[in-house]
Amino acid sequence: MIDVAVVATAQMPNVREETRLNEVEMLMPVLQEVRARAGLDQTEIGFTCSGSTDYLSGQAFSFVSTLDGVGPWPPIQESHVEMDGAWALYEAWVKLQLGEVDTALVYCYGKSAPGPVHEVLSRQLDPYHVAPLWPDAISLAALQARALLDAGKATEADLAEVAARSRRAALGNPNAQLAWDRSVEEILAEEPIVDPLRRSDCPPITDGACAVVLAAGDRARSITDRPAWIRGIDHRIEPMALGLRDLTRSASTATAGERAGVGTAPPDVVELHAPFTHQELILREALGLGEHGNVNPSGGALAANPIMVAGLTRIAEVADRILAGEAGRGVAHATSGPCLQQNLVCVLEGDR
């Protein structure tokens, strides 16, 4: 295996709705910032890979016009995934394993606000039996939360605790969209919006963008004194039909975590892509994290949930702490699809 590291990251401060800039205008400063931090211009990037979805913007091949912000002329080696940027990072990591290039730019962007995002997300469901019913994203998450509560694996107070801790942590995150300090009791006093989920259990609707630069081996060491090495990365998917899997567990996260080597040493920091409070509890169990005290110090997806971006942001948040020398080892997780259908786990480490 070729050693590959995150050597630079950048995020757009997350907002409820970006009404002034189009996607490429919104993304360009993030691309410029991440390349400046890596000290590379586009001609020094061996491979560029992005994640986004046309369903958010309502335009076919919208990612192609966004490429203008990269500067793809003369022609560049480029790819795109109709997925969260974490999977674009996975593709770039595979590309770097081939050894033909030693740098990669990974970026993603998502304007969740232009369309009715909870209905837009229903378009990824079984097109014959489920999508025609238009189940919105919150209702699907609520099915999962109800199953978890009913199984006795969590209480509503446990969910409220995740909401309170995440929004409080977000107070220290300059890129967070939603941050506040409220008690578990205050949250439990809210009326559920889709029972058993309260408003505080749900993520905000967010427009955002994130980018990272990857580099291999000595190239990574020449860019930064302390690269955030990817020690393990794996992603797994579960069946489409919601009734085929146990919604109270995340078998795909457990397998991906095992393959990525999560259990080989305790992490200093963990970032889980859990848009809904109960999902953090499911992911903790799948990754064997127990009561780990440093999960989602950024506030996680409860603080900002740009669709197609919130997963790569988890990797960037962990990498930032390693690049800054604040953490030695971290675990980052990304999810896609309804009720944690598909999951990616990445283990990052700094040099000792």
Add this chain to the structure above:
Amino acid sequence: MPEITLPASLQGVEPVRSVRTPARLEYRYTAGEATTRFLLGIKQGKILGERAPGGKVYVPSRGADPQLGVPTSEQVELPAVGTLTSFCVVNVAFYGQGMEIPYTSGLILLDGSDLPIMHLIQECPVDDVRIGMRVEGVWVDDADLAPTLESIRYFRPNGEPDVEVVQPGEGVTW
């Protein structure tokens, strides 16, 4: 269709071969700063291109220079006059077309621009349309000007002699 084996209770029942599941989603589109500047210009009967730091002028600009990946911000007013760099003659009718066939679609490089726009070529028999032809835009009446390229009804020959066409990108080396 492959053979389908049905249980006895469904023998003789016509199998479902298709389902209709209509979907409609509404979006609030954000044109962005550069496209907004362009469209507001069109509403005033002006074609506004934007110059990138490398010198290229794009019309319309979506806000980024694909050569450098940087914003375009210097506005350049362009004439509604240019050169046809390529064209096609549409001979087939299609749904939603709203045009009498045959008609000509052209790529028009406005004078002073580095990016051709696409528009209709009219007031010219299709057999006479040629690359290098000089054309001018025909605007709608002032009262009908709106933030859409349809404010230019079409382009037509302006009578100037043909010019040599260098295709965009031709001669570019790297």
